[in-house]
Amino acid sequence: MHFVPPGQEWIKVFKNRDNHVADAYWFPRPCMQCDNSPCAKVCPVGATFKREDGIVLVDQERCIGCRYCIAACPYGSRSFNWVEPPHTPQELAAKYSVELNYPHRKGVVEKCIFCPTLAREGKLPACAQACTMNAIYFGDQVEDVVTNHAGVSVSFTQLIREKGGFSFMEDLGTEPRVWYLPPRDRVYAAPKG
Amino acid sequence: MFRQPTREDILFEPLKSNSLKFYGFVALLLAVIGWAAYAYYVQLRDGLGVTGLRDYVFWGIYMTNFVFFIGISHAGTLISAILRVTGAEWRRPITRMAEAITVFALLIGGPMIIIDMGHPERLLNLLRYGRFQSPILWDLISIATYITGSLMYLYLPMIPDLAQCRDRLTDAPAWKRFIYRTLALGWRGGEEQKHKLERGVAIMAVLIIPVAVSVHTVVSWIFGMTLRPGWHSTIFGPYFVVGAIFSGIAALLLAMAIFRKVYHLEAYLEDKHFRNLGLLLLVMDIVYIYFTLSEYLTMIYGNDVADQRVLQLLFTGDFAMAFWAMILVGFLLPAFMLGLPNLITVAPRPTARLTVLRPFVAMGALAVFAVMAFSPASASASFQLVSLWPVVRMLSIVVALGGLLWLALPWMRAHSIATIVIASILINLAMWLKRYIIIVPTLYSPRTPIQDVPWEWAHYAPTWVEWSITAGAFAMFILLYTLFSKMFPIVSIWETSGEEHAAAHGAKGEANV
Ligand code: SF4
Ligand code: SF4
Numbered sequence: 001m002h003f004v005p006p007g008q009e010w011i012k013v014f015k016n017r018d019n020h021v022a023d024a025y026w027f028p029r030p031c032m033q034c035d036n037s038p039c040a041k042v043c044p045v046g047a048t049f050k051r052e053d054g055i056v057l058v059d060q061e062r063c064i065g066c067r068y069c070i071a072a073c074p075y076g077s078r079s080f081n082w083v084e085p086p087h088t089p090q091e092l093a094a095k096y097s098v099e100l101n102y103p104h105r106k107g108v109v110e111k112c113i114f115c116p117t118l119a120r121e122g123k124l125p126a127c128a129q130a131c132t133m134n135a136i137y138f139g140d141q142v143e144d145v146v147t148n149h150a151g152v153s154v155s156f157t158q159l160i161r162e163k164g165g166f167s168f169m170e171d172l173g174t175e176p177r178v179w180y181l182p183p184r185d186r187v188y189a190a191p192k193g
Numbered sequence: 194m195f196r197q198p199t200r201e202d203i204l205f206e207p208l209k210s211n212s213l214k215f216y217g218f219v220a221l222l223l224a225v226i227g228w229a230a231y232a233y234y235v236q237l238r239d240g241l242g243v244t245g246l247r248d249y250v251f252w253g254i255y256m257t258n259f260v261f262f263i264g265i266s267h268a269g270t271l272i273s274a275i276l277r278v279t280g281a282e283w284r285r286p287i288t289r290m291a292e293a294i295t296v297f298a299l300l301i302g303g304p305m306i307i308i309d310m311g312h313p314e315r316l317l318n319l320l321r322y323g324r325f326q327s328p329i330l331w332d333l334i335s336i337a338t339y340i341t342g343s344l345m346y347l348y349l350p351m352i353p354d355l356a357q358c359r360d361r362l363t364d365a366p367a368w369k370r371f372i373y374r375t376l377a378l379g380w381r382g383g384e385e386q387k388h389k390l391e392r393g394v395a396i397m398a399v400l401i402i403p404v405a406v407s408v409h410t411v412v413s414w415i416f417g418m419t420l421r422p423g424w425h426s427t428i429f430g431p432y433f434v435v436g437a438i439f440s441g442i443a444a445l446l447l448a449m450a451i452f453r454k455v456y457h458l459e460a461y462l463e464d465k466h467f468r469n470l471g472l473l474l475l476v477m478d479i480v481y482i483y484f485t486l487s488e489y490l491t492m493i494y495g496n497d498v499a500d501q502r503v504l505q506l507l508f509t510g511d512f513a514m515a516f517w518a519m520i521l522v523g524f525l526l527p528a529f530m531l532g533l534p535n536l537i538t539v540a541p542r543p544t545a546r547l548t549v550l551r552p553f554v555a556m557g558a559l560a561v562f563a564v565m566a567f568s569p570a571s572a573s574a575s576f577q578l579v580s581l582w583p584v585v586r587m588l589s590i591v592v593a594l595g596g597l598l599w600l601a602l603p604w605m606r607a608h609s610i611a612t613i614v615i616a617s618i619l620i621n622l623a624m625w626l627k628r629y630i631i632i633v634p635t636l637y638s639p640r641t642p643i644q645d646v647p648w649e650w651a652h653y654a655p656t657w658v659e660w661s662i663t664a665g666a667f668a669m670f671i672l673l674y675t676l677f678s679k680m681f682p683i684v685s686i687w688e689t690s691g692e693e694h695a696a697a698h699g700a701k702g703e704a705n706v
Contacts, residue, residue, distance in 0.1 A: 007248075007650075014644050029641065038420060044329035045322040064318050065241075065311015067251045068329055071419045076641040080251060080311065083242035106240040107311030169640065172420055
């Protein structure tokens with residue numbers, strides 16, 4: 001989908017455990033698309049920027065590769081292309097755009113981009129489409145509706161309110177726009193560790 | 194004391210002839226630089242992947258060098274500006290050396306950032322799209338200002354000497370004479386010219402101080418403005434500024450010792466210069482130790498989990514060796530070396546009873562030190578305030594080092610300049626290490642845990658490319674400095690020629706200590 005170069009994980013699944021009593025849980029971390037994004041704040045050339053719709057993107061044609069945004073992101077969401085990434089013909093055939101982030105190139109920073117091209121077509125982002133467990137919802141916070149892979153649409157505020165949703169390291173003031181629903185009524189056993 | 198006609202001639206000596214040794218030295222430096230250029234070519238060709246850097250530890254020794262060189266650039270500001278403004282007249286023979294360090298350290302330090310960049314060819318984007326909310330822009334502006342300012346500040350007081358070169362070195366090659374003639378700007382040394390020059394220098398001296406302070410403050414803010422544990426600290430600005438002046442003085446002392454030896458400048462660089470600067474170095478050392486203590490103690494006491502991870506790495510983890518070496522041998526030992534010979538005034542007793550035992554005591558102390566320093570950190574991997582072993586270990590190391598120091602005291606008192614110079618070398622090494630220790634351990638312990646990645650991605654070891662470029666940077670610095678000293682008098686002639694009169698009229702230099 002994104003032709004993500006080896007070594008990068010745009011969405012990385014961590015095994016989190018909040019304290020030594022609670023069970024562990026899987027914790028997928030995309031880019032949080034922070035509303036007060038520390039990465040966009042520090043970028044010296046505006047290569048990392050936040051769009052009006054709130055999506056944070058990186059312009060690989062402007063990025064100077066200073067990696068200051070990696071220093072600023074508390075979520076470890078960003079990766080740097082240390083070498084020229086391996087290419088495929090399909091990837092190279094595409095015309096570069098900030099909404100795609102490919103063809104990939106060395107010496108620049110990349111991260112999860114919330115698939116703005118799919119949003120344009122009214123589709124779910126690649127991760128939500130691929131999640132056959134229907135765990136990922138995606139939508140517009142202003143419209144207050146989010147949808148998952150099964151096509152179930154629910155009210156965002158209601159979901160968060162009723163299921164005790166939280167966002168990760170909110171206390172840093174980054175205003176992340178990815179929310180998590182804590183595990184309850186587990187169907188599958190908690191991961192060990 | 195009467196004016197010795199020979200004193201100034203010493204200063205022109207290095208400008209006149211180049212020995213074979215000199216050419217050999219330059220060739221050696223050029224070889225190192227050439228090798229570094231090749232390493233940089235490899236890095237440009239294959240990407241930053243040839244370094245030991247990866248997504249977690251994405252900054253390494255390039256950044257360390259950057260902070261280090263910007264740090265020693267503060268030598269010039271302190272000596273020439275602060276001492277000039279406060280009227281410490283003994284500074285006169287060392288001002289130019291100090292200012293030249295500033296200029297060349299900036300010329301080397303600034304580009305280290307460019308070497309660290311993934312797309313150096315897009316450097317101009319900083320001007321085209323620069324955004325002022327980014328601390329990198331603050332750095333760009335402030336370092337550019339500092340380079341411009343210190344170039345002017347180096348050049349202005351050089352004009353009368355350039356005129357002397359123009360007038361005296363008439364048998365120099367044409368290109369050299371051309372440079373002297375052009376740069377001297379038609380200086381004749383009239384009263385009005387002198388007055389104007391002195392005003393200009395005085396203004397620059399005041400202007401350059403805030404710029405210098407700002408430079409190292411914004412360098413620290415690159416780190417301080419992020420949310421990373423170990424970096425996000427409010428004292429980073431002043432901490433870095435103090436560290437910069439500290440390492441700047443150490444670098445200057447080293448340069449003085451070398452020039453004095455190579456160019457036979459004993460008539461200019463007297464013991465008092467080393468002693469005065471040594472005392473300044475001692476003061477900065479103590480202030481720096483104080484800052485270090487206050488930084489780490491707040492982190493220890495607060496017990497924030499994220500902070501503890503960084504501290505564990507420093508105190509007992511991967512960086513313990515470097516950290517304790519830096520604290521003990523880099524900060525504390527120099528403090529004693531610089532301080533003790535002044536404090537303890539008992540005459541050295543070479544015939545004391547201990548003389549026979551001395552080698553044994555020394556060897557014993559060394560053995561204790563070695564055993565303790567290289568023994569495993571502690572049984573449990575995590576750092577705990579209450580666990581006694583680190584304390585015991587620490588104490589025995591301190592006692593062993595203290596014993597060695599005590600034994601070395603008579604020697605140190607007999608060789609005060611050598612002692613100061615050795616302390617300066619230790620301090621410079623420690624300050625390089627300090628910058629490394631600021632940058633890397635924090636990157637080892639990000640807020641989002643490191644999970645499921647290859648070992649090399651989460652750890653950092655500089656590769657040959659990084660070491661080569663680092664060696665090249667130091668070689669380049671030494672080369673520029675050497676060539677400068679071969680081209681222009683390294684001691685300000687017009688500023689020191691009045692000095693002997695002052696010395697005759699009641700040792701003004703000493704009065705300002
Ligand atoms: S998660 Fe990181 S990369 Fe994404 S917007 Fe926030 S700070 Fe930027
Ligand atoms: S690495 Fe690129 S995107 Fe990140 S701060 Fe530097 S210029 Fe901006």
